[in-house]
Amino acid sequence: MSTPAEQVVTLHRPRPAAPAPASGEQRWSVDAIEALFNLPFPELMHRAQTVHRENFDPTLVEFATLLSIKTGGCAEDCGYCPQAARYDTGVEASKLMEPAEVLAAAQRAKDAGATRFCMGAAWRSPKDRDVEKVAELIRTVKSLGLESCATLGMLEEGHAQTLQEAGLDYYNHNLDTAPDFYGDIITTRDYQDRLDTLARVRKVGVKVCCGGIVGLGETRRQRAGLVAELANLTPHPESVPINNLVKVEGTPLADQVDLDPFEFVRTIAVARITMPTARVRLSAGRQQMGDGIQALCFLAGANSIFYGDKLLTTGNPDTDADVQLLERLGMNRAAPQVR
Ligand code: SF4
Numbered sequence: 001m002s003t004p005a006e007q008v009v010t011l012h013r014p015r016p017a018a019p020a021p022a023s024g025e026q027r028w029s030v031d032a033i034e035a036l037f038n039l040p041f042p043e044l045m046h047r048a049q050t051v052h053r054e055n056f057d058p059t060l061v062e063f064a065t066l067l068s069i070k071t072g073g074c075a076e077d078c079g080y081c082p083q084a085a086r087y088d089t090g091v092e093a094s095k096l097m098e099p100a101e102v103l104a105a106a107q108r109a110k111d112a113g114a115t116r117f118c119m120g121a122a123w124r125s126p127k128d129r130d131v132e133k134v135a136e137l138i139r140t141v142k143s144l145g146l147e148s149c150a151t152l153g154m155l156e157e158g159h160a161q162t163l164q165e166a167g168l169d170y171y172n173h174n175l176d177t178a179p180d181f182y183g184d185i186i187t188t189r190d191y192q193d194r195l196d197t198l199a200r201v202r203k204v205g206v207k208v209c210c211g212g213i214v215g216l217g218e219t220r221r222q223r224a225g226l227v228a229e230l231a232n233l234t235p236h237p238e239s240v241p242i243n244n245l246v247k248v249e250g251t252p253l254a255d256q257v258d259l260d261p262f263e264f265v266r267t268i269a270v271a272r273i274t275m276p277t278a279r280v281r282l283s284a285g286r287q288q289m290g291d292g293i294q295a296l297c298f299l300a301g302a303n304s305i306f307y308g309d310k311l312l313t314t315g316n317p318d319t320d321a322d323v324q325l326l327e328r329l330g331m332n333r334a335a336p337q338v339r
Pocket of ligand 1: 075076082084121122124153
C-alpha cells in the first residue's frame, strides 16, 4: 500500500510533453498531431479546454442551419454521399430552389434561433448562370440579418468574386480526408482541385469553412493527416466542420465499421488545439452520437452545431432536443457575427 506522500507523487507525476508545431514555422507536422491523438484522454481534453477558453466563451454554441438548395444527381463519386447519381440511394434529384422558397426557409431558421444559414447544392462545379442565381439567394439570406454560407462544389475564377459581392460570408469546401487516403474515397477530382478552390475563396476575402469526415476507414495517422492539412492552411479555416460518417444504403461505405466515439471526440479536441480560433462544428453523425458524446465534444472544444431536423439529405437531432441539451448543460447560443 502506498503512503500519502507516494500518492501525491503519483498524482502529480509530470505530464507528457505538449506536442506543438515545429519551431520557427507555424506548421503542424503529422507526427506532432498524431502525438496529440495519442495523449491520455484526460490530458488531451485538458489541453483542448485550455485552448478553447483562451479563445472563446466555452458556454456558447453557434447554431447553423443547412438547406439543400439543389439535391442529388451529382456527377462526382464521393464514396460516402447519397447524392452521387451513380449510387442507388433513393435520393431524388431536384432543381435549384427559387428565392421565395429559400427566403421562407431562412426565415424559419432565424425564427428557430439559427444565426448562420448554409446553402448546399450538389454540383461538381456551378455554371455561370448557377452562380448568378445563388448570388441572388445569398442577398435574400443576408436581408434577414443571417450569416450566409454556400457549398457549391469547385469554383472557377470569377465565381468566388460574384459570391463575395453578393455578401457571402463563408464558402464551404471540405478536404474530406488525408491526402494519402483521398483516392480510396473520391476519384473524380483530386486533392489539389480542392486546395485550388479554397485559395480562390480566400483570395476574394470570403471566409473559409473547411473540414472533413472521419470514420471512412482511415487510420488514426490519416485523421492526423487531415487535421494537419486543415491546420496548415494559411490562415487556418475560420470554420471547421467535423463529420462522422453517416452510413447510407447504396453508397460504397454503407457497411463501414463504426468509429469508436471517443476517437471522434479526440478528433474534435485535436482540431481545437491546432486551430485555436476556428468555429469547430459538430456536423453529420450527431443523431447517432447521443447526448453524452455530444457533451464531451463541447468539452473538447466544439462550439457550433448544425441545427434543424435534416442536413442535406440525412437526419439530424430535432431542434427541441438541441435546445434541451444546451439547457441541461447550462449553455447558450452564440450571437450572429454578420458583416
Ligand atoms: S459530396 Fe458533394 S461533390 Fe461529392 S457526390 Fe456528394 S454532392 Fe457530389
